[in-house]
Amino acid sequence: MTSQDTTLAASASRLPQERRVVTEIPGPRSRALHERRLAAVPPGVGSVLPVYVTDADGGVVVDADGNSLIDFGSGIAVTNVGNANPRVAARVKAQAERFTHTCFMVAPYESYVAVCENLNRITPGDHEKRSLLVNSGAEAVENAVKIARYATGRQAVVAFDHGYHGRTLLTMTLTAKNMPYKQGFGPYAPEVYRMPLAYPYRWPTGPDDCGPEAAALAIEQITKQIGPTNVAALLIEPIQGEGGFIEPAPGFLPALAEFSRANGILFIADEVQTGFARTGDLFACEHEAIVPDLVATAKGIAGGLPLAAVTGRADIMDKVHGGGLGGTYGGNPLACEAALAVLEEIEEGKLTERARRIGEIMLPRLRALATRHPAIGDVRGRGAMIAIELVREGTKEPDPELTARIARRCHENGLLVLTTGTYGNVMRFLPPLVISEELLTEGLDVLDAAFES
Template identity: 85%
Template structure:
């Protein structure tokens, strides 16, 4: 189950090369500029730990399509199951004429997500759609309207999920008015907590609970929605104790705890789901991205007594749980188990985090190194301060791209480099990518 693409970095033209630049010109005439791209190289092949562009350059992939291709791009097991399905049928709409693979995916998620209680799952198309449905279900089940979210959170680009999202640019700016009854609370952000990381978890939880109690009233809150590790916000791992305390408060007040695991799910953090790290058992959990190896699929999994409350026909969608995507998801789950990718994610973290800490020791501009498993990041600041440095972040990313390493930026302040290598990346590419990153820092800070 390994990619046939040569697992090597290969630079044969400038990046982007002439063919990619030609395609970029065509894009400008056909696609609005509001649809951005991290790196305008046009991909022709991808697999293992590399993406190959239209000019024949082979780049090391530290992005995985934003944590989507955890099992590798064009994974053989995924491709075989999808090919077999596309030859049988491509669509009936599960709400019209159902099929077994939808049920199989739901059964698997019911079994694999945290908690041994009875569960139900619905399948939809995207992470935003999953979060939106989780809020619908929570409001219906509780009879309440208010939804609590947290600083630095990202939950999607639809009207409701854009409202839930904390960051203005580029996600919210100019797109209001926003959905009502959404309230934002402080997140336990250890690097930036005023009294220091050692106090962060307890103080942030206390502040959030106090604000919910005073400003909204717990009896009016349907759900708290939170990422166990804030993704687009900068891979912020909430200080220990924060998530359990919020979950306890929610349970004590009849509030549903919704874990948004769209980016953290499916082995990415060294657990199958990130909320397992502190023993969190959510009432509802949303998943997407890594669920189906690149095909559009997402899910809401939750307690049966909650999920079963919604009236017949109240949930669904034309393409939700498409049979091709369902077959891909079943293949992904087989691949995670067969190749030990939960353990592999931990091993990737064991390689990356020490190397990044060494880099931080050599460069004062790296203020923080954080993350778990194969979801790690560095936060860049002006030396001697905690002032964000998005300019340096962009320059380091640019130099990485020029040298053949695909990296992504993130963070509320645009000053985080985040690393999401495929869980099947070979060790030699992982280490070569870290070498390129180190060289990019040396050049950018010279």
């Protein structure tokens, strides 16, 4: 993509890039498969839409009944390069034919080192870095906290309202939302403290003063309630994911980063959902020139294979004793090859520019939709990480019931969308960065029709 050509050209795709509804959704084959699921899988493992996928490529997923749905979910920001990327598939296939596992801690291999070298190069900051590879976003966050505690000799960790960091004991504790993530699973991990977030749409004095006021309040509470010298790390998503795609008001993150530096607190950016070109920058914290001490990444890193990482300042990462970090499957060779392919696709395919173009298309359409439908209280996001917040008309009272109805109507008409938010009233849109402009526009048409109906 050049500065003169900002359209989203359709990439060469194995499947037709089209919405095709041939049965009701879910159809009979998916319903039959769902009956098998109910007998085999516990109900605690949820699904957004019980259609059973048989194929996927580019911007579409195809179900067992032959329906082709436009994908506005990307496996929750995982398949940024598409869910059947040829470069990813080729590298994984070639690696699988050589070996699938040795455990890097037993007999290492080059691809693990190459992924770490790339992460050290592309994450924010020009300081010397080290990277550790693990399996999931929750594991990356846990390791970042472990490293911060070890390096500082402190125990307290500060997290924020509306944050989501995972489902393990520590990351569940760090997560703000009770239902469904925490209900009944306590007791929780100690020395975790929660502070207010600069949520522009819901800040009491309005969005204009939100950033400075929220930062000052958080800093005051940290100082009074915990004591800065007891805090090992401040952990935050540069844009809240499961909390509702909340983009903190300008100035909030820089103020917290400055406070952390001044008090020997390590600033951890949870870029699990926001990383790898999703927001129009390689990493969301770049938008306000934030240079974290540690960065946790996952999701979009390996095109759908399980891989995650912690990247941080070398002087911090090198403190941990030998054997204190690692895991049997961390940095599996198949996932490492996939990650190297993803990084090539991002750079050669100019996917940061494509993400920005997706935002340029989506945001005006959604703002126009909001002018016609007062139930849309807020439109927000950056790049290809966009959301609308639904409320009861004339108020800011969350309307999760309407949100669910709109999502269901989209699903019935061949558009896969996700809901989210602390109050369950946010629709989030995460199209693959390789989606064509035509398919993106058609997806927005389906959403528009869902509101009209």
